[in-house]
Amino acid sequence: MDLRTIKTFQTIVKLGSFQRAADELQYGQSTITMHIQKLEMDLGVKLLERGKKLRLTEAGRLFHEKSDLLLKDYAFLSNTMNEFIKGETGVIRFGAMEPTASYRLPQILGPFLQQYPKVQISIQIGNTTVLSQMLADDEIDLAICTTPESGLSSTFEPLFIEKLGLLIPENHSLVGKEHIYLHDLQNETLLITTSVCPYRKKLESCLLEKGGSPYNGMEIGNMAALKYYVQANFGVAVVPLITVLPPPAGTVLKNIQDLDSGLVTGILRKQEGSLFSSAVEKLLDALKVGLLAV
Structure with missing residues (x-):
């Protein structure tokens, strides 16, 4: 039959x-x-x-x-x-780190899902270390993150630089300073994220290289919360610009002259040759167009 x-x-x-x-x-x-x-x-x-x-x-x-x-x-x-x-249906599992997950992805995923309403998307939010491991364990298909520490089993395609700035309370002594350098942060209370956060790693490395140490650190686990602690006068924070534009009431955003441009952010995926569904490939195209427009 x-x-x-x-x-x-x-x-x-x-x-x-x-x-x-x-x-x-x-x-x-x-x-x-x-x-x-x-x-x-x-x-x-x-x-x-x-x-x-x-x-x-x-x-x-x-x-x-x-x-x-x-x-x-x-x-x-x-x-x-x-x-x-x-590529009109399927399940896509991908990871993203902040602030891209909250500040950039909704504007990209909205039009994509309107065009492909039958595609199901699962988003995991974490830092680069966590997302790299999830990719290796086949828990996600791709990730948007900063440059990983190791790339033996994956490929990384840089797309944009997440620019950083210094957020300070409006009554802080640095407000009136025309040019701020890393050494000006000596003995300041820096509001920082966890030790595995790429933004914290970059900041601490730059502080060591350019004379910004010693400093007092207050660890706050959520990057999105940093601006509110600055607003409440707990200290100062180096944050991605996209998260503080415009600056919250009671705060001032300043540039740090000798802090380089920011963190390279891109798409992390398994080595070339790995098979992706057409839906994943279509999302990759949408992500590249959207993120390159940053």
Whole structure:
């Protein structure tokens, strides 16, 4: 029993004639007859009684009802697979680090999902170390993050630089200083993220190289919360500019002259040659266009 013979049977029942079914399916009538004979042989039961008018046997009525559901399910499955091949459906698992996850992705994913409403997206938010490990463990398909420490099993495509600035309370002594350098942060209370955060690692490295140490640090686990602690006068913070434009009330945003341009951010994926679904490839294209416009 195969789908062709089932479809032939259903067409005969629908049109009420072997000849009409042959015309509809563009088969010779002998082929239609052979299909029904094969189907009845495979099932071991007679489905149609031929006379002046075709009549379904009791087995034929049961088979007609159940096989109609089968053909509908097959048509749905076939259509779903075609949509998957075209990238119009599927599940995409990807990771993103802050601030890209909150400040850039919604503007990119919104239009993408409007164009491909059947695509399901799962987003994991974490730092570069966590996302790199998730990629290695096949928990995500790709990640948007800073340059990883190791790239033996993955490739990294830089897309933009996340620029940084110094956020300070409006009554801070540095507000009136025209040019601020890293050494001006000596003995200041710096609001910093966790030790695995790329932004903290970069800042601490620059402070060591350019004379900004020693300093007092207050660790706050969430980057998005830093500006509120500055606003509450707990200290100063080096933050991605996108998170503080415009600066919150009661704060001032300043440039640090000798802090280089920022952190390189891009797309991390497995080594070239890894197979991606068409939906993932379409999302990659959308991400590149959206992030390169930064």
